[in-house]
Amino acid sequence: KNEVEQSPQNLTAQEGEFITINCSYSVGISALHWLQQHPGGGIVSLFMLSSGKKKHGRLIATINIQEKHSSLHITASHPRDSAVYICAVEFRDTDKLIFGTGTRLQVFP
Amino acid sequence: DVKVTQSSRYLVKRTGEKVFLECVQDMDHENMFWYRQDPGLGLRLIYFSYDVKMKEKGDIPEGYSVSREKKERFSLILESASTNQTSMYLCASSFLGQGSFNQPQHFGDGTRLSIL
Numbered sequence: 570k571n572e573v574e575q576s577p578q579n580l581t582a583q584e585g586e587f588i589t590i591n592c593s594y595s596v597g598i599s600a601l602h603w604l605q606q607h608p609g610g611g612i613v614s615l616f617m618l619s620s621g622k623k624k625h626g627r628l629i630a631t632i633n634i635q636e637k638h639s640s641l642h643i644t645a646s647h648p649r650d651s652a653v654y655i656c657a658v659e660f661r662d663t664d665k666l667i668f669g670t671g672t673r674l675q676v677f678p
Numbered sequence: 679d680v681k682v683t684q685s686s687r688y689l690v691k692r693t694g695e696k697v698f699l700e701c702v703q704d705m706d707h708e709n710m711f712w713y714r715q716d717p718g719l720g721l722r723l724i725y726f727s728y729d730v731k732m733k734e735k736g737d738i739p740e741g742y743s744v745s746r747e748k749k750e751r752f753s754l755i756l757e758s759a760s761t762n763q764t765s766m767y768l769c770a771s772s773f774l775g776q777g778s779f780n781q782p783q784h785f786g787d788g789t790r791l792s793i794l
Contacts, residue, residue: 573720602782610766610788617782655720665737668720 573658575669582676588643590672592656595637603630603641604655606671612655615641646676681705684769684786691793697756699789701769708774710752711783712736712744714765721768727752728774759793766790 572595582588592601603615616623616630618639623630627646632639643650656669685700703710711726713736723736725744733744741763745753752771756763767789775781 604785610768610790612768612770612785612788614782614784657721666723668722670718670720 573656573667573669575654575656575672577672578670580672580674582646582674584647584676584678586646586676588646588650588674588676590641590654590656590674592639592641592658592669593637594639594658594660594667597661598634598637599659599661601632601639601659602657602666603639604657606653606655608652615654643674648676648678651675682769682771682784682786684767684789686789687787689789689791691756691759691791693759693761693793695756695759697759697791697793699754699756699767699769699791701752701754701771701786702750703752703771703784704750705771705784706749707771707784708749709772709781709783710746711770711772712742712752712754713768713770714738715768715788716765724754761793764791764793 574593576591600619602617604612605615606612618632627644629642653671653673655671657666659666682703691697709728712724713721715721722738724742725736727733727746730749743755769786770783772781772783
C-alpha cells in the first residue's frame with residue numbers, strides 16, 4: 570500500500586532553533602515534494618527531489634532512498650517560518666501523488 | 679512568477695445547487711489539478727488534466743466533474759452540491775514531465791466552500 574507518514578504532527582520552537590521535519594514512505598518513488606502552507610490556505614512548492622540533497626536559503630531537504638525517508642530542515646528558524654509543511658510522494662508503481670497530513674510548525678520570538 | 683488564480687476565496691452554496699469553481703493559470707502549463715483538503719486527511723486529488731479537453735479521475739472523483747476548454751482554465755463542477763462537499767478546494771498547475779506528478783506544482787490560494 571502506498572503510504573506517506575510525517576512526524577511530528579505539531580512542532581513548536583523558539584526563534585533561532587534548528588528544525589527537522591520527517592517524512593517516511595512505503596515503497597519506491599519517482600519524486601518527493603515538500604510544500605509549505607501558510608494560514609489562509611496558499612501552498613508553495615519548496616522542493617522536489619528524487620535523490621540527495623537540495624538547499625534554498627535556510628531550508629534544506631534530504632532524501633535517503635534506501636531508508637525511504639526524507640527530512641526538511643530549517644536553520645535559524647524565524648516566526649515567519651510558522652506554517653504547515655507537507656510532504657507529498659509520487660509512487661513509481663501508480664504514477665499518483667500521495668500527500669502526508671502535514672506538520673504544523675509554530676516558531677515563537 | 680507563476681500565477682494560479684482561483685475565482686473565489688470563500689463561497690457559500692445550498693444543498694442541490696450546481697457549483698462552479700474556476701481556476702486560471704498564466705504560465706502555459708500543460709497539467710492542471712483539483713484537490714480538496716480536509717482536516718486530518720491531507721490533500722486528495724479529485725481530477726487532473728494534462729491537455730485541453732483531456733481529463734483523468736483522481737482518488738475521489740465521485741460527485742464532481744471538470745472542464746478544460748482552454749489550456750489556461752480548469753473548472754471544477756459540483757453537479758448537485760451536498761454537505762459532505764464542504765471543504766477547502768485547491769487548484770494547481772505544472773509543466774508536463776515524464777510522469778504526471780514529477781514537476782513542481784504551483785497552487786492557487788484555495789476556495790473555502792461551505793454547503794448549507
